[in-house]
Amino acid sequence: MEAPKSHLAVSELSFSLFQRPLHPELFTIYARRHVKTERYETILWATGGSHIVSLFTGDLCLTELISAPGQMLPKRGLIERFQFRGQRSHKCTLSRGLSYMTDFQVEKMSPNLYRQSHFDLERFARNRGMFVSMPEMAVGGLEPFSYIDFEARRDELHVHSFHAFPDQVTIIKTQSLFDLHQ
Numbered sequence: 001m002e003a004p005k006s007h008l009a010v011s012e013l014s015f016s017l018f019q020r021p022l023h024p025e026l027f028t029i030y031a032r033r034h035v036k037t038e039r040y041e042t043i044l045w046a047t048g049g050s051h052i053v054s055l056f057t058g059d060l061c062l063t064e065l066i067s068a069p070g071q072m073l074p075k076r077g078l079i080e081r082f083q084f085r086g087q088r089s090h091k092c093t094l095s096r097g098l099s100y101m102t103d104f105q106v107e108k109m110s111p112n113l114y115r116q117s118h119f120d121l122e123r124f125a126r127n128r129g130m131f132v133s134m135p136e137m138a139v140g141g142l143e144p145f146s147y148i149d150f151e152a153r154r155d156e157l158h159v160h161s162f163h164a165f166p167d168q169v170t171i172i173k174t175q176s177l178f179d180l181h182q
Contacts, residue, residue, distance in 0.1 A: 009168070010084055010106055010165055010168055010170050010172060011083060011084060011085050011106075012068065012069045012083070013050070013066055013068060013069075013083070013084045013172070014066070014067050014068075014069070014071075014081050014082065014083060014084075015064070015065075015080075015081065015082055015083075015084060015102075015104065015174075016064070016065050016067060016078060016080065016081045017063070017078075017079045017080045017081075017090075017092070017100065017102075018061075018062070018063040018064075018065075018074075018077045018078055019061065019062060019077045019079055019094065020061055020063065020074075020076065020077030021043075021054050021061050021063055022052060022063055022065065022073070022074070026071070026072055026073070027045060027047045027052065028048055029045045029046070029047055030046050030047065030048050030132040030146075031045070031046040031130040031131075031132050031148075032044065032045050032046070032130075033130060033150070035150070035152045035157075037152050037154060038154065039057060039154060039155060039180055040056060040057040040157065040178075040180060041055075041056045041057075042054065042055045042150075042152065042178075044130065044148060044150060044159070046130045046132045046146050046148055048132060048134060048144075048146065049066075049068075049134075049144055049146060049163050049165065050066035050067060050068070050146070051065065051066055051146065051148050051161050051163070052064070052065040053065075053150075053157075053159050053176065053178075055098075055157055055178045057098060058096070060094060060096060060098050062100055062178060064100075064102065064159075064176055066084075066161075066172070066174070084104065084106055084172055085106070086105070086106060087103075087104070087105040087106070088103070088104055088105075089101070089102070089103045090102050090103075097180060097181070098178070098179070098180055099178075099179045099181075100176070100177070100178055100179070101176065101177045101179070102174060102175065102176040102177075103174070103175045103176075104172060104173060104174040104175070105172075105173050106170060106171075106172055106173075107170065107171050107172075107173060108168070108170050109169055109170070109171065110169070111140070111142060111169055114142055114164065114169050114171070115142065117162070117164065117171060118133070118142075118143065118145055118164065121145070121147040121162055122145070122147070124147070124149070125147055125149075128149060129147060129150065130146075130147070130148045131145065131146070131147045132145060132146045132147075133145040137166075138166060139166040139167040140166065142164075142166030142169065143164075143166060144164055144165060144166055145162075145163075145164045146161065146162065146163045146164070147161065147162045148160070148161045148162075149161075155179065155180045155181050156177060156178065156179050156180065156181070157176075157178040158175075158176070158177055159174070159175070159176045159177075159178075160174070160175050161173070161174045
């Protein structure tokens with residue numbers, strides 16, 4: 001398990017998609033949610049500047065995560081891995097009707113906009129989602145934080161995440177859809 005790194009370049013982070021669950025002992029988990037619907041089950045972990053989402057349906061599992069360089073991760077089950085640079089979209093369809101789509105962007109902002117985003121997302125988290133702030137790692141009065149919002153529908157799981165890095169005054173925004181309509 002690793003604590004979040006305070007001066008990590010956003011461009012060093014990786015986005016990975018696995019066709020398997022990942023073991024919780026590999027991560028420091030600051031917040032967690034478990035959601036069960038009639039068609040699937042999902043586990044969401046906020047891991048301090050990153051997140052892990054695993055969706056289980058029948059004998060299928062699909063896991064997305066954001067990880068720092070050097071994070072111990074298995075090679076088995078890896079479908080895709082790429083760095084956070086600019087904006088990107090990715091789609092894949094697994095056998096037996098599970099499809100996945102994600103879109104992310106890296107947004108550089110002013111310190112005032114960063115503070116306002118922190119305030120707004122923390123307020124939203126009072127009613128839904130998960131919010132993790134790390135005041136002990138503040139840089140110039142700006143705190144790193146993560147906000148993960150999710151909506152579990154009958155045949156879909158929507159996940160929106162915001163991971164903020166104060167030393168770069170940057171937020172990574174991801175939007176993912178796990179779709180069982182097939």
